[in-house]
Amino acid sequence: MNAWERYAALVTGRRSWWLLIAVVAAACGAILGVGSNDDAGRAPTSLPESAESARVKAAVAEFPGGAEAPVIIVFSRADGSALTEDDKAAAGAVAGRVAGAGESGPGLVVAPDGKAALGQASVSADLSGEALTEEISRLRDTAAQQAPPGLTVQITGGPAFGADIADSFAGADVTLLAVTALVVALLLIVTYRSPVLWLVPLLVIGLADRTATSTGTALARLTDLSFDGSTSGITSVLVFGAGTNYALLLVSRYRDELHSHSDHRQALREAVRRAGPAILASNVTVVLALCTLLLATLPNTRSLGLMAAAGLLVAVVFVLVALPPALALCGRNVFWPFVPRLRDDDITEQGVWHRIATWVVARPVAVSAAAIVVLLGFSAGLSGVTIGLSQTEQFRVEAESVDGLDTLAAHFPSGSADPTIVLSREGTADDMRRALATVPSISAVNPAGSHAGMDRWVVTLDAAPESEQAYTTIEQMRSALAGVPGAQAAVGGSDAQALDTRDAARHDQLLVIPIILVVVCAVLLILLRALPAALLLIGVTVLSALAALGLGSLVGTQLFDFPALDTTTPLFAFLFLVALGIDYTIFLVTRAREETPDHGTVGGMVRAVSATGAVITSAGIVLAAVFCVLGVLPLITLTQLGIIVGIGIVLDTFLVRTVVIPALFTVVGPKVWWPGRLAGSAPGEGRESFAEQSS
Numbered sequence: 001m002n003a004w005e006r007y008a009a010l011v012t013g014r015r016s017w018w019l020l021i022a023v024v025a026a027a028c029g030a031i032l033g034v035g036s037n038d039d040a041g042r043a044p045t046s047l048p049e050s051a052e053s054a055r056v057k058a059a060v061a062e063f064p065g066g067a068e069a070p071v072i073i074v075f076s077r078a079d080g081s082a083l084t085e086d087d088k089a090a091a092g093a094v095a096g097r098v099a100g101a102g103e104s105g106p107g108l109v110v111a112p113d114g115k116a117a118l119g120q121a122s123v124s125a126d127l128s129g130e131a132l133t134e135e136i137s138r139l140r141d142t143a144a145q146q147a148p149p150g151l152t153v154q155i156t157g158g159p160a161f162g163a164d165i166a167d168s169f170a171g172a173d174v175t176l177l178a179v180t181a182l183v184v185a186l187l188l189i190v191t192y193r194s195p196v197l198w199l200v201p202l203l204v205i206g207l208a209d210r211t212a213t214s215t216g217t218a219l220a221r222l223t224d225l226s227f228d229g230s231t232s233g234i235t236s237v238l239v240f241g242a243g244t245n246y247a248l249l250l251v252s253r254y255r256d257e258l259h260s261h262s263d264h265r266q267a268l269r270e271a272v273r274r275a276g277p278a279i280l281a282s283n284v285t286v287v288l289a290l291c292t293l294l295l296a297t298l299p300n301t302r303s304l305g306l307m308a309a310a311g312l313l314v315a316v317v318f319v320l321v322a323l324p325p326a327l328a329l330c331g332r333n334v335f336w337p338f339v340p341r342l343r344d345d346d347i348t349e350q351g352v353w354h355r356i357a358t359w360v361v362a363r364p365v366a367v368s369a370a371a372i373v374v375l376l377g378f379s380a381g382l383s384g385v386t387i388g389l390s391q392t393e394q395f396r397v398e399a400e401s402v403d404g405l406d407t408l409a410a411h412f413p414s415g416s417a418d419p420t421i422v423l424s425r426e427g428t429a430d431d432m433r434r435a436l437a438t439v440p441s442i443s444a445v446n447p448a449g450s451h452a453g454m455d456r457w458v459v460t461l462d463a464a465p466e467s468e469q470a471y472t473t474i475e476q477m478r479s480a481l482a483g484v485p486g487a488q489a490a491v492g493g494s495d496a497q498a499l500d501t502r503d504a505a506r507h508d509q510l511l512v513i514p515i516i517l518v519v520v521c522a523v524l525l526i527l528l529r530a531l532p533a534a535l536l537l538i539g540v541t542v543l544s545a546l547a548a549l550g551l552g553s554l555v556g557t558q559l560f561d562f563p564a565l566d567t568t569t570p571l572f573a574f575l576f577l578v579a580l581g582i583d584y585t586i587f588l589v590t591r592a593r594e595e596t597p598d599h600g601t602v603g604g605m606v607r608a609v610s611a612t613g614a615v616i617t618s619a620g621i622v623l624a625a626v627f628c629v630l631g632v633l634p635l636i637t638l639t640q641l642g643i644i645v646g647i648g649i650v651l652d653t654f655l656v657r658t659v660v661i662p663a664l665f666t667v668v669g670p671k672v673w674w675p676g677r678l679a680g681s682a683p684g685e686g687r688e689s690f691a692e693q694s695s
Contacts, residue, residue: 008272008324012265016325023322027211034214045226046568048297051500052478056423056492061125063451068122071139072157072418073098074404075108075117076411078150082114087151094146094153095119098139111411118408123159129166136163140400156404157418158494161391164399166229168634176233180240180629181206187625191248191618197334200326201247208318209239212311219310225303233633234304234572234641235311241626242286242580243315245619246279247323249587252615254327258340264332272324278590282583283316285523289579292515296508298501301568353613353658357606360659361666368663371655375543378651381550385557386564388502389636390466391494393563397634405465413443415461420474420493422457426450428487432457435480435489441473461495470495471502505567513574517542520582528589530673536664537585544656545577548648555647556640566637573641577648580623584616584657592665596678601670605662613658620653 011019047054060066075091077083083091092108099121108117123135136159143153181202188198216235220227253275257267290312293305333339360367392402408416424432429447436445436459444460459477463469474496481489517538524534549570556562591612596604627649630642665672 004273004276008269008276011321011324012269012272012328014265014328016328020322020325020329023318024207027207027318030214030218031210034218045228045299045303046501047497048299048500048504050297051497051504052490053492053496053500056421056490056496059423059454059490060421060456060492063449063456065122067125069125069127069159070157071121071123071136071155071159072404072408073119073121073143074154074156074407075119076115076152076154076407078152080115083110083117087148088117090148090151091117091119091153094143094151095121097146098143098155112413113411116407116411118412121155127159128162132159133163133167136160152407154400154404154407156401156408160401160404161394161399164401165394165635168229168395168397168399175632176236176629177209179632180237180626183625183629184240184244184622187618187622188244191622192251192335193338194335196330196336197251200330200334201244201251201323204318204323204326205240205243205247205315207322208243208315209236209311211318212236212239212314215310215314216307219306220303223306225299225306227303227307228300230300230635230638231304231307233630233638235308237626237630238308238576239311239315241623242283242312242583243319244622244626245583246283246316246319248615248619248622249279250275250319250323251327252612252618255335255340256611258332258335259343262342265328268324268328272320274594276320278586279320280316281523281527281590282586283312285520285582285586286579287312288519288523289516289575292512292519293575295515296512296571297504298508298568301505301508301571304572351610351614354606354610356613356658357609357662360609360662361602361606364663364666368660368667371660371663372543374655375547375651375660378547378551379543379549381554382546385550385553387567387570388466388498389564389566390498392465394636395634396636396639409464413460413462415443415463415465415470415495418465418494419444420459420461420477420491420495421448422459422477422481422489422491424455424457424481424484424487424489426453426455428484428489429455431484432481432487432489435484436477439473439476439480441469442477459493463495466495466498471499474499502567505571509571509574512571516575516578520578524582524585527586528593528673529676530678532668532672532674533589533665536668536672537582537589537661540656540660540664541578541581541585544581544651545574545648548577548644548651549573551651552640552644552647556643560639560643562636562640565640569637569640569644573644573648576627576641576645577652580645580649581652581656584620584652585661587616587619588612588657588661593673593678596673601672601678602666605665609658609662616657617653620649624649624653 010016073095075083075087077087088108088110095108099119108119110117121139123132127135136155140155143155147153184205185198185202188202192198212235213232216227216232219225250271254268254271257270258264261267261270287309290305290309293301296302296305327334392405395402433445436442441462442459443462446458448456448458450456461470461473463473474491477491481487481491521534521538524537525531528534552573553565556565588608592605592608595607599607624646627642627645630638633639670678
């Protein structure tokens with residue numbers, strides 16, 4: 001017996017129930033012992049600590065009053081008319097009470113057109129998550145209670161944006177879990193056509209998801225990474241999606257083996273022995289690809305890499321250790337009312353997928369060429385795509401912080417609401433002023449105090465927040481200030497932070513994407529021991545991912561009117577499309593490799609498509625639907641990710657894995673397995689005989 005045969009005997013034997021009990025007990029211990037995820041309501045942290053703007057942010061916190069973050073209070077009339085003197089007096093009183101200074105609070109700044117005014121309050125800069133949301137809600141409630149009829153009060157600024165993002169994740173883990181579980185349950189019922197069987201994998205995967213959440217929480221407490229709402233949501237979707245895929249593959253092979261074995265435990269043992277290696281290889285591929293995110297510079301990207309990798313390891317443990325004993329306990333009748341019976345005919349030579357595969361390999365050049373042209377056409381959708389969402393473009397729903405900033409932009413000069421911060425060494429003020437005077441698109445430069453040998457400057461840009469013009473101005477400022485001797489100047493503020501985040505995201509894409517491809521190619525080489533097959537599969541997978549990105553971008557911008565792709569969306573989408581797409585490739589090609597010695601390359605691929613076509617289709621639909629569930633969250637970033645990955649998985653399922661790969665393997669022939677022994681295997685049924693069948 002080899003290792004997999006011994007393992008299969010262990011998890012399917014008559015005493016395997018103790019493994020199920022041990023896994024459930026360990027899961028309950030982890031869930032109860034670790035507790036809830038305290039960071040689930042936090043907004044993602046995307047600014048790298050090494051960025052210049054991050055250093056400015058940390059230094060400003062040391063200035064007097066630096067422990068407080070400013071909140072902007074915007075006043076305007078509901079009818080859009082100019083503010084009256086009574087309105088201004090009432091607005092000043094409201095601003096004072098919101099700021100906690102009574103009616104004698106800080107003075108108002110009235111817009112040049114007289115139709116808006118702004119005041120200022122502050123909150124602790126240490127607040128985040130639920131605590132920040134509660135504080136901003138308190139300020140908004142105070143403003144609403146004090147404002148007279150006809151006067152609109154909106155609270156915006158950095159803390160307000162953070163609170164609105166955190167509020168969008170409030171209860172999101174429960175909502176996401178409920179919707180995901182419902183979607184998976186419905187699709188499993190449709191797939192298995194059984195009122196009983198769907199409960200077994202769903203319960204196993206649901207427990208795996210809760211265990212994965214506890215594992216991520218524990219890792220967050222042991223590291224400097226944050227298991228925030230975005231990371232938690234994506235991890236949950238991955239655990240449910242990939243876990244359901246693994247379960248579908250195992251149960252599908254189990255059902256096939258029941259047609260050949262009277263003893264259900266023997267059939268299950270054979271299913272674990274044959275499907276287990278493919279499941280494990282698929283899981284290892286995705287986990288290694290996720291681990292490459294640890295090389296990224298964005299904190300939220302690193303967090304997702306570690307937490308999601310841990311979650312998928314938990315998922316595969318539950319599927320390979322807990323699911324087989326559960327199925328063994330239930331017996332053959334768990335498939336009721338369609339209980340598999342013994343049969344003598346070959347199920348891999350019948351059915352709709354056998355007919356499709358036969359048709360494809362009979363005309364491989366035409367089919368592969370047409371499919372590749374379609375994929376290239378979808379990829380063309382990437383041309384002209386804008387990458388980078390501003391603060392006001394993050395939400396799919398209304399948010400007061402966004403509405404307040406829109407009011408500011410309509411009545412105040414660009415950049416006045418959120419100025420840029422510059423720090424420099426004391427004694428260089430004159431040189432700093434001269435350097436900043438050379439930079440266009442700056443409307444005002446004002447000193448804002450000194451501390452510990454550093455001067456702080458408040459610079460107002462004549463550019464819309466987080467626009468290309470603002471980014472260009474920040475870059476010009478940094479270039480000009482670098483030439484000031486001894487100043488050690490640094491530029492920060494919201495625009496600088498957004499620019500640094502965008503640049504870091506581009507760096508991560510250029511670094512991580514090639515490494516992902518190398519990792520996936522290495523796994524395929526180890527698994528298949530065939531260089532042409534590995535390179536061909538990587539090429540098709542990359543083309544499919546680009547097609548999904550192009551088509552998904554067009555759907556987002558044209559159908560849903562999204563202004564742009566978020567900076568992290570291309571990397572995350574490419575990672576999931578490549579890593580999860582390889583799942584189906586491994587399921588298909590390992591089965592083809594298994595069938596090739598007896599039936600040749602073409603015949604083996606036809607039998608592989610016949611045997612796995614249904615399960616790949618079911619798994620793809622489940623995974624695509626699960627990713628689309630991300631759309632229940634109100635952030636455009638997650639909706640974009642769900643759309644692109646969902647489209648990509650559908651392309652993989654119905655076009656790439658079941659049409660393009662069989663056609664290309666037929667074109668290359670037995671040499672696709674070089675340098676392995678299968679490269680010289682007998683061809684079995686050639687494409688000519690399949691051409692006769694298809695005609």
